[in-house]
Amino acid sequence: MPDGVSNGVSYIPLLRLVLGLTSLASFLIISSDNADAPLHRAGLIIGGAYALWSIGLYGKSAVGDVSSLTDHPWVFWADVLTFTALAIVGGQQNPTVYFGLLFFVFVFSLRHGIGAGLWSAMVATALLASGTFLLNGTRVGQEHVYDLLSCLTVTVLGTALACWGGQELRNLRRTTLLGRVSQLANPRFGVERTLGLVANNIRDYFAADGCLIILEKPEGDGYTIQRSEKRDDERAMRQAALTHEVADKLLLRPRECSVALGRRGRLFITKASPGGTPEAGSAVASGVDEAASMLEASSLISVQLKFGLQSCGRIYVIYRDGRTFRRSDLGLLEGVVASFMPLIENIQLIDRMATEAAGHERKRIARDLHDSTIQPFIGLMMGLSALSRKMPTDPEGAVQDAARLLRMAEAELCDVRGYVRGLKDSPSESYEFLAAVRRFVSKFEEASRISVLLEVEGEVKINDRLAAETFQMVAEGLSNIRRHTNSASASLSIKCRDQRLHLSFLNDDPATGDPALFIPKSLSERAAALGGDLEVHREAGRTRLSISIPL
Numbered sequence: 001m002p003d004g005v006s007n008g009v010s011y012i013p014l015l016r017l018v019l020g021l022t023s024l025a026s027f028l029i030i031s032s033d034n035a036d037a038p039l040h041r042a043g044l045i046i047g048g049a050y051a052l053w054s055i056g057l058y059g060k061s062a063v064g065d066v067s068s069l070t071d072h073p074w075v076f077w078a079d080v081l082t083f084t085a086l087a088i089v090g091g092q093q094n095p096t097v098y099f100g101l102l103f104f105v106f107v108f109s110l111r112h113g114i115g116a117g118l119w120s121a122m123v124a125t126a127l128l129a130s131g132t133f134l135l136n137g138t139r140v141g142q143e144h145v146y147d148l149l150s151c152l153t154v155t156v157l158g159t160a161l162a163c164w165g166g167q168e169l170r171n172l173r174r175t176t177l178l179g180r181v182s183q184l185a186n187p188r189f190g191v192e193r194t195l196g197l198v199a200n201n202i203r204d205y206f207a208a209d210g211c212l213i214i215l216e217k218p219e220g221d222g223y224t225i226q227r228s229e230k231r232d233d234e235r236a237m238r239q240a241a242l243t244h245e246v247a248d249k250l251l252l253r254p255r256e257c258s259v260a261l262g263r264r265g266r267l268f269i270t271k272a273s274p275g276g277t278p279e280a281g282s283a284v285a286s287g288v289d290e291a292a293s294m295l296e297a298s299s300l301i302s303v304q305l306k307f308g309l310q311s312c313g314r315i316y317v318i319y320r321d322g323r324t325f326r327r328s329d330l331g332l333l334e335g336v337v338a339s340f341m342p343l344i345e346n347i348q349l350i351d352r353m354a355t356e357a358a359g360h361e362r363k364r365i366a367r368d369l370h371d372s373t374i375q376p377f378i379g380l381m382m383g384l385s386a387l388s389r390k391m392p393t394d395p396e397g398a399v400q401d402a403a404r405l406l407r408m409a410e411a412e413l414c415d416v417r418g419y420v421r422g423l424k425d426s427p428s429e430s431y432e433f434l435a436a437v438r439r440f441v442s443k444f445e446e447a448s449r450i451s452v453l454l455e456v457e458g459e460v461k462i463n464d465r466l467a468a469e470t471f472q473m474v475a476e477g478l479s480n481i482r483r484h485t486n487s488a489s490a491s492l493s494i495k496c497r498d499q500r501l502h503l504s505f506l507n508d509d510p511a512t513g514d515p516a517l518f519i520p521k522s523l524s525e526r527a528a529a530l531g532g533d534l535e536v537h538r539e540a541g542r543t544r545l546s547i548s549i550p551l
Helices: 003-029 037-063 073-090 097-112 114-136 142-184 190-206 233-237 244-251 278-295 327-390 395-425 429-448 464-484 521-529
Strands: 210-216 223-229 240-242 258-261 267-270 299-307 310-319 451-457 489-497 500-508 533-539 542-550
Touching: 003 037, 003 073, 003 097, 037 073, 073 097, 073 114, 097 114, 097 142, 114 142, 142 190, 142 327, 190 210, 190 223, 190 233, 190 310, 190 327, 210 244, 210 299, 223 233, 223 244, 240 244, 244 278, 244 310, 258 278, 258 327, 267 278, 267 327, 278 299, 278 310, 299 327, 310 327, 327 395, 327 429, 327 464, 429 451, 429 464, 429 489, 464 489, 464 500, 464 521, 464 542, 521 533, 521 542
Parallel strands: 451 489
Antiparallel strands: 210 223, 210 310, 223 240, 258 267, 258 299, 299 310, 489 500, 500 542, 533 542
């Protein structure tokens, strides 16, 4: 259940208690002289029992978490049926019970969807009409017209409230899905696990039988596929290679099309071709039928994946049991893809930077070993070879040469120990951190076409953990400029001053008027976790984001 819905569960026991006590009080206030005595007593009994039931549920919710109990469908059915019974026995003299009936129809649909709300409204109407008929028979009078109007009101308002609640639930679930997908993008997980979590969340949202993500390899030499299936969430975390023949069939043509295949082969296509010709639509339909056959799907929706403007894969959500998708589901899937693909691109970029940084470090160590260790030992071996030749003819000179070689070996041993100690102490942390930042900035400029001016003031000495977190903030800050602005240039300043690390991002801000400043939540949380703070302000047509972290 979406977080926003589950948070509202705690209010239901209190509202149930208020409505239960109000209904009981209204039956007590209404004099039995103006009501049929048996029906009035029945109303008191039902109202009293429901009030006790409400008190019990509220008491349980007050002492512990009973969201699973208060949100169970049969609890709402009990609410709807109770107020329906109260309306039958006392609706004419006590119209307040209709408020409780319609309220729980709305809450039922808000918790369990439009179907549950409509069913409860129809059942309540049928029971209300049947009860009125059994109590009054076929006699016609003013009271019976009132009963018929009450049934009509419950039908109309109940249907409207059920549709409203169902739409609110659908919107809330969509918002929750988009939020979860955005939060799943963690560079520490890597692309494979992140895509697996995304696939699982999308499949759970649609209650689908499967979700498949086909993605081009970063090297561009093939495609991988990840499948999320029911009762096997871990399968989505594993990538499998896809042959070019199968990938070409599943990617569809044209690549940019979005498709929804419904029941009995009904097909809805968007972006089939620039001209939208029938031939293009026919080609897409043929490709979709073949893909559905390969995936054993009775219904599916599919959207292309893009990095920027370049197509890089496709996502499928499939049903195998005869259920079908709505057209609005296709639009939602397009929105979800548009929200998480830039994050996946960012993770790939960071992974590539980390791999290149490790490669540069290995090369640096190899160069250092060659220059500071291997070369001197080669000289030592050459000296020992000359010493072995000199020993028979000049023993005294050989002894002097041996002493000299021994001193040289001791000096080289000290150098090797110093080198190993230097690796452990990481004396070049700031150099490697800044080198990684420079490489990232270079790749960022190449990928985004945004010119970045990197300014480093003084010496930047930070530990490994802070260096890793700072690099993540640099990557996220520049990515925010790319995603949320139209800037053609930006600048990044890094400096250590007054026992604090200062990061500053500056970009052009073409916005007019005084729109609200965008405060990146993730960057704020990262800075706060390190004991720092984040500020955003405008200056002369530019926006500056400043982060300060204590050292």
